[in-house]
Amino acid sequence: MKQLNKIQSALFLLGGVLMVVGACSFVLKQIYPSLVETTSWVFLLGTVLFSVIQSMQTYEGKSPVIHRLKRIQNVANILFIFAGISMVDTVYTFTEKWLGNPQLFYSILYGKWIVVMLVASILELYTTFRISHEMKGEECK
Template sequence: MKQLNKLESVIYLLGGIIMVIGAGFYAFLFIQPVSCWIMLAGAVAFTSMQSRQRYLGTSLSIRRLRKIMSLAGWGFILAGLFMIEDSFHFLRPFFTGSIDGYSSYVSIFHHNWVILLLISAIIEMYTTHRISYELKKENNHSHT
């Protein structure tokens, strides 16, 4: 696995911390109009640095897990965008032409950032654990 340089590692770590702080603040109704942007910025930093951490080996399992992990990253970013929509309602005018349109808007955007964030976090934890396991297995096979 290609390791990140020192600056990329700092951005990766800070992105994760900022993402968690932003999501926590937003969930506990603390300065939501600002915390949603903080969460999105953290998600973008975390995901972009994670995508720079390349796997240079030949294991198909690890390559597949890395693709699944990138899906989790996009889920974090999408959760941040849903938070912003939940706060500012930028897209609501496009849906409010009828009661069905407003109902669709609410069913799509209203607090669904929680679901995206939860699914992405579970995928992230699973793939991180499995990649670590597969890398250890790969290293043990190469030393024997």
């Protein structure tokens, strides 16, 4: 696996922290409604940083299993970015204006970022642990 340099590692960590802070702060929208507008953008910035830096970390070996896992990880990265865009859309309701029907917007898109983020998180956890396990198996050979 291609190692990240110090700046890339710091940006990767910052992206992960921004994702967690943005998602957790979004939950506090009932207590601090003005906080939601900022935290949705914080989450989106975190997802972009995390996903871009993680996709820069390529696998240069020959194991088809790890190549497959990296592709799954890239799908999770795309889902994270989509969840961030969907969170911003939940706050600002951009697509409600495009759809023209508020009921259609609320039934199809409103709040669905949580499901997308959950799926991306499960894929990310699975691929991270499997890649780590496969890399250890490769070192033993």
